[in-house]
């Protein structure tokens with residue numbers, strides 16, 4: 222993450238992003254726990270809004286954090302909910318999002334999942350293939366429903382810049398742009414499910430403003446080409462996302478001060494009518510909206526020297542954060558583990574004086590995989606000390622291996638202005654299906 226430039230927009234982009242990692246933590250606080258602060262969700266939303274051309278819609282991708290109170294706050298700010306599983310659908314409904322404001326995406330949908338969404342009243346979907354078009358049409362017909370879908374597109378060329386490239390190569394995501402242009406009738410749908418627009422999601426987590434703008438430019442160009450190829454109006458062009466956020470490391474949300482101006486002129490040139498919502502332009506974000514709202518609270522369980530190395534065992538591990546990194550499926554994650562600002566240093570309280578410096582940071586699971594870092598800076602700590610991993614509001618608990626080895630789930634606490642709105646714990650129960 223290189224783009225941590227100071228804020229330079231003239232409006233709400235300048236608003237300081239609140240750092241919940243600085244909020245006081247009462248003594249005796251339960252750990253492990255994820256704490257999410259709504260003030261930070263609101264300021265991240267205001268900031269992202271200033272980077273986007275207007276008018277435009279913004280979807281919140283529940284996969285970053287489907288906690289119903291968080292989803293409800295973002296819905297209240299105007300974000301429709303983008304879901305891609307029955308569990309995320311339930312979370313959106315529990316959050317009070319009306320079914321008409323839920324957008325159901327995903328490259329492989331089971332018939333029963335579509336049925337459940339249709340029965341709940343969802344009418345907006347994304348499809349990724351010719352089969353997806355037919356499958357949705359049949360499901361909608363069974364429910365006597367009329368739905369529209371955005372056709373997800375896999376463009377011919379990849380987007381420039383950093384981040385995970387999702388396009389330009391074989392992928393579960395989207396239908397090939399070339400095929401849509403060559404055989405448009407296959408993708409138009411029928412009586413019960415009709416195309417309503419295009420869904421382009423080309424990249425994720427791009428902190429560099431120019432690279433992100435380039436990826437949106439590519440999406441706009443593809444949308445223009447396909448609008449000419451596809452008969453009939455496309456009401457919505459979802460340009461996707463890619464807005465970056467710090468992940469389990471200290472740092473601020475990146476700024477994109479030139480993005481709105483650049484996209485405004487490209488939209489004027491390529492999709493005239495967008496200013497009158499013809500088509501409606503939409504964007505999507507998960508991590509930008511929620512990463513900075515969350516912190517993971519963990520306690521030190523043990524500290525020892527092992528073959529000359531300081532080893533610190535915490536009560537949170539790869540089951541609660543970075544599980545996929547812990548299993549080496551994605552690049553390793555080295556979370557920052559810091560003292561909450563208000564916690565008196567344990568060495569001051571106890572006279573203990575272990576030096577600060579790198580430590581091997583382990584979780585409590587009985588596997589050597591449960592290691593966040595082999596050698597990473599960590600304050601002097603003793604068992605019982607409370608530590609914090611910042612910026613874990615996105616892809617924290619909900620991208621974890623929480624079921625791993627039967628430990629209880631961390632608490633989830635959502636606060637606003639210091640008031641606890643909800644404090645609860647996911648329970649994993651075995652039940653007959």
Ligand SMILES: *Cc1c(COP(=O)(O)O)cnc(C)c1O
Pocket residue numbers: 282284285303326422425426461462463464505506507508509615
């Ligand atoms: C994952 C995903 C998002 C959210 O990505 P972030 O990097 O968290 O903003 C948005 N749209 C789609 C289609 C996704 O799959």
